[in-house]
Structure formats: C-alpha cells, structure tokens
Amino acid sequence: MIEKWNLNLEETKIWLTLGGSVLFSFLLAILVISLDTRLITLNEYFPEWTLTSVDLAREILSLLAGSLFSVATFTFVTMLTIVTLYTSNFSPVLPRIFYLTEYQCRR
Numbered sequence: 588m589i590e591k592w593n594l595n596l597e598e599t600k601i602w603l604t605l606g607g608s609v610l611f612s613f614l615l616a617i618l619v620i621s622l623d624t625r626l627i628t629l630n631e632y633f634p635e636w637t638l639t640s641v642d643l644a645r646e647i648l649s650l651l652a653g654s655l656f657s658v659a660t661f662t663f664v665t666m667l668t669i670v671t672l673y674t675s676n677f678s679p680v681l682p683r684i685f686y687l688t689e690y691q692c693r694r
Contacts, residue, residue: 621627630638 618627622629
C-alpha cells in the first residue's frame, strides 16, 4: 500500500514539474511578446548592451537553429546505429522460440 502511494506521489511530482515549466514558459512568452510589440515599454530600464539590432538577433537565432539541427541529427543517427547493432545480434529463430516457450510473470 505504501509503495503504491509513493509511486502515485512520484507521478504527481513529475506532472507538477512539467506543469510549472509549461506555465513559466507561457508567462515568459507573453512577457517577451508584449515587450517586442511594445505593449509594455520597459526598454529604457534595460542596460544599453542588452538592446541589440535585428541583424544580431537573426545571427543568434540562425546559430541556435543550426546547433539544434546538429544535435537532433546526431541523436537520430546514434539511435539508428544502436538499434541496428542490437537487431543484428538476433536471428530469425529467436522470435519463434520466444512465442513457443511459456513464461510466467513474477509478482
């Protein structure tokens, strides 16, 4: 009973963390959009070095997009390599043996 309760608390912690992250991201997006469209005029309170040009913003975003694309490609290739290596170790007879033998689940 206690183990089931602990598992339920663990699942709740995960959802609370996810919900908090989504809420924070949403609020931050609203703040950035309102600053960008100048609904809120706080630009005079920011230091001069934080206010950049459009060209610099485009360069930064292109660097971020390129790095994310590289990470996604590397992850995908690594996963495909691992799956290929593991599936090459199995013979076609193995699924048949697995289906024909009886296994009992331990509780």
